[in-house]
Amino acid sequence: MTGPANIDELVENFGFLDDWEDRYRYLIELGRALAPLEDAERNDVTKVRGCASQVWVVSKATGSGPDTVIELRGDSDAHLVKGLIAVVLALFSGRTAREILSTDEKAVFKSLGLNDHLTPQRSNGLASMVQRIKRDALAASGAETSAALH
16 A cells, blocks of 8 residues: 555644545545455455455464464545545554454544544445455454454
């Protein structure tokens, strides 16, 4: 992915934009910068349930236990949702399962103002993406309980 290297850079860039029209445009640009998934990667296994748009997230785990590093890629059929995927990837991709599970994504989304500027459907879809990534991280870490998701 080109664009912000990490979530801190993305949050900083977001802060430079004064109005939500500009922020929506920035999200769409972030989505356009995502590397496309192969057609074969768009399947029932990678599809995220709970999103109004079509969303796919591919997880690749390297290592074992809580220090397993999770690399993520994603795609959607909706431009703005692709931008939201880019935000989620900037937040989680390349981190360890432990880091992913301990990340307070709600605080990050609040700092971006997403809570106040997304439709309930998009907010639910964003939550579904995060839940799916955390579930993948939990499985990759070898943890036996889903308590970390709640």
